Amino acid sequence: MENKRLERLLEEVQKPARYIGGEMNAVQKDWASVRSRFAFCFPDTYDIGMSHLGMKILYYLINGREDALCERVFMPGADMADRMREEGIPLFGLESRHALHEFDIVGFTLQYEMSYTNILEMLSLGRIEIFAKDRPEAAPLVVAGGPCAFNPEPLAPFIDAFMIGDGEDVMHELITVIRDGREQGLSRKDILRRLAGLEGVYVPALYDVSYHPDGTLKSFAPNDPAAPKTVRKRVVRDLSAAVYPESIPVPYTEIVHDRMVLEIMRGCTRGCRFCQAGMLYRPVRERSMERLLELADKLQQSTGYEEMSLSSLSSGDFTCLPELISALMERYREKRVSVSLPSMRIDNIVKQSLEETQQVKKSGLTLAPEAGTQRLRDVINKGVTEEDLIRSVTDAFECGWSSVKLYFMMGLPTETDEDLQGIGHLAKKVVDAYYALPKEKRSKAGVKVTASASVFVPKPFTPFQWAAQDTIAQVHEKQARLRQYLKIKCVNFNWHESELSMLEACISRGDRRMGGVIYAAWKRGCRLDSWMEHFRYEKWLSAFEDCRLTPDFYAYRERPYDELLPWQFIDAGVSQEYLKKENEKAKRGETTRDCRRGCNGCGLQGWGVCGWVKNPPLKDTDKSSAPLFD
């Protein structure tokens, strides 16, 4: 690429540091000397994408191969995207500045449904045909993975192959199959057939779909003997043996999470019924203490980061959390590296660790009770009581915290006005807990409680996958009520855009026809939808009309159990029967125990994969509380 034109462009756009590459630990390989060139595409801007752990793992993993290189590609800001089009500069990999269409494999990570128009924009800017069927033989293979790939159908028209489940193993197999297929001169179609033979790979072109007159799915079946009827998710068995980055690119410019991340555990056993990640990432797997400390040292030495965060869906459940934190604090005291816990619970076990954390740096305190009353928390199986919450914040206030964020959802199944009022009561009780402490024990800063209420979005592979979402009108009305209930001294109320949540609901449970809507929305100019300044709701509504579809059908409709769901051909481990059972229990307000305390028969028990906990197992006598921190 002509660097001079790009250099000139960088003088004109906002945040040019997003586009320069060359960071410490960025891997610069010789383009001509490898057999596979992989463009890892994150469909959002650099500051968001560089904070994402999955990208760091796969970047390290692919570049660890001698025969392959991996470069990073991010969605440019709107100003940069426009100027690149005007100047005829194609979207490029940050490392070598090769255009996207010059890579052998272009891989997108799917973290959020409302980033899908960015995928089309990036393909277009990278000069790759938007529709998979239009791609010539020589075009890169466009693949995708990540949590949203568990319902791949809305992106089926654009993606050649999806990887379902943990990416570590399947990525190697995919690269090798494509590399060999290319070198043997196989056609695109034949390479895709081979890919379909890999466990965890879904090739949409090899499946046909038909619909009933009412718009529901009638049939979904392979049209090629190479394609399996069911696509089974991939699972990394031993997290301690799995590849994990020992060095990660250190950005020059500030990003959302600018620190080292140690993934201590994958999966969660709590079984919250709204939580898709909790179902998708089963079973729970811990990294061994030994491996974690080894990784921490290597990461610290290679990055020079001053902060380390522990990551998992529920870090408080990590069997040796206090020991791990103590060991990390001890190691890095002299180097002034702080340790923060983004996702945890505070109880007596952790309190001591918190006191240590505070010695170095105090990170924000975020709690997620999710619902305002015990009844509704039981419905969603969020095993948290008001006492847990108040004890946790009291502990935190005693440790010097003064501002607390509380996350709630509105529009959960069976929600009543009492539940909304409960959100107000809970926020008030948190403020009271602060003032209940003697003056000398609490922070001088004064208490600040921020209550955020997002709109519940029913997701595939959760017990609520059949549920209807609240309408936008209902949400607006509830938000107005919540504003009243949260008029409390020292409490701030934040709410989310209901239009965005409605579209997220449409896409997350969408079928293949939703691809047409995404395309029409992009054609009408939608991109960067998760950025409020770029979100154009009316254009999305027009896109539905273009395709003769309605958002109501996807978002507001409760599905009967016997309806064929667009994602049903994927085996995520958790069985449909279990999800139905859980949904029925939810309606009755019955809770389900944490599966570490006994198998609930979710479906994974047959996989021979549960109980790979490397660290000492949880004792049955330990009555620790639920994760409040997300």
Added chain:
Amino acid sequence: MKMIVVFEKGPRLRHIGHLDLMRAMQRALRRSGLPLCYSQGFNPHILLSFAAPLSVGMPGKREIMEVPIARDMAAEAFMDRLSAALPPDLPCLEVRPVDDRHPAPMALLSAAAYEAKMETVPEALPEAMGRFLAQKEIPALRKTKTGLKPCDLRPMIHELTLTGDTLSMTLALCEKATCKPELLLSSLFEFAALPRPRALITRTRLLGLRNGALCPLETL
């Protein structure tokens, strides 16, 4: 003991702001494992100070920072370990150990040399430069925190020459008087009534005074 470090901020990094550069240096120093000094307080940070922030958009050929160290060591050993920890576009060029009482580079700074590489050079430029420099006073408007302020550029220009497509400038850069190269260029082309060509400006050296004469800051 303190180390005076001369480093380059490569062209690729010219869009990185000063705060980002400081953070990158702090992280490089952490990677190096060198015996560093930390600030006191709740969020301790590595002690280091730069001679002069570089404007966004401008590469620097020989930038200077000062790093206090907790334990005496040889300059070569310091440089080896720092070099190993620096990204490719931020190489360490020279290291000089000085006493703790040595004045900070910022306090010794007096001027800087720049090169402006122009995309096109108007034919009339050399002649106009002669007339420009012959002026007793060069009134201009300088951007300050409180708005535009009138100033005289002439005493702040130590040198201004043209070689091929490159304008070399040595301009005052200290607390009392600073002339930014951008301001000089716009003033020159306005005076010459010539269209201003695009130019990539690089700061090539930082300078201090020895016996009234300018010399490289790192040698003071």
